[in-house]
Amino acid sequence: MATEPKHDVFQAIADPTRRSLLQLLVDQEMPVNVISGHYSMSRTAVSKHLRVLQExxxxxxxxxxxxxxxxxxxxxxxxxxRWLSYYERFWENKLQALKRFVEEDMPAGEPSGPLKIVEGKPEE
Structure with a gap:
């Protein structure tokens, strides 16, 4: 019978150091002494972060x-x-609404690029 993890994924990646450790381990397996060489913390502190990720x-x-x-x-x-993909649809809806708003607000024939600001006012 498999044991349940002591920490969930969300807890584990909440810490920026642990996210950095995951990035470091993406391409290769590493011993703790090599891993700890990438950080300005003690080997013991790195080991504690690794233990949370392992759990x-x-x-x-x-x-x-x-x-x-x-x-x-x-x-x-x-x-x-999976959790983020559920909320992604809300972001996509907001981006589409912003696009429609910007396109509707822009007069026909006007350039769609950014305005050039001269002396604090848009250049005509």
């Missing part, structure tokens, strides 16, 4: 001799993607 299922560890290596486990991020 959320975002990072897996593997022993190679005396070394522990960490790698990204991206599957739990699908939960985040």
């Amino acid at each position: 959320a299922g975002l990072v897996k560890e593997r022993k190679v001799g005396r070394e522990t290596r960490y790698r990204l486990e991206p599957e739990p991020l699908l939960e985040l993607k």
Whole structure:
């Protein structure tokens, strides 16, 4: 029987350091001493962040001799993607409404580029 993660994905990625750790591990597996070399915090602090990511299922560890290596486990991020995709439709609706507003407000034949400002006033 599999145990439930102690931290959820949302909790785990809430911290900018942990998001940075995930980015670091995207392309390759790394030992903790190499990972900690990328940060100005102690190896112990990096290990604590890795433990939170591991408890959320975002990072897996593997022993190679005396070394522990960490790698990204991206599957739990699908939960985040599904959650965000639901709200994406609201953003898309707002962008479409803004586009309609801008296009309706613009007189025909006017340039669609940005206005040039001269002495604090739009240039005519």
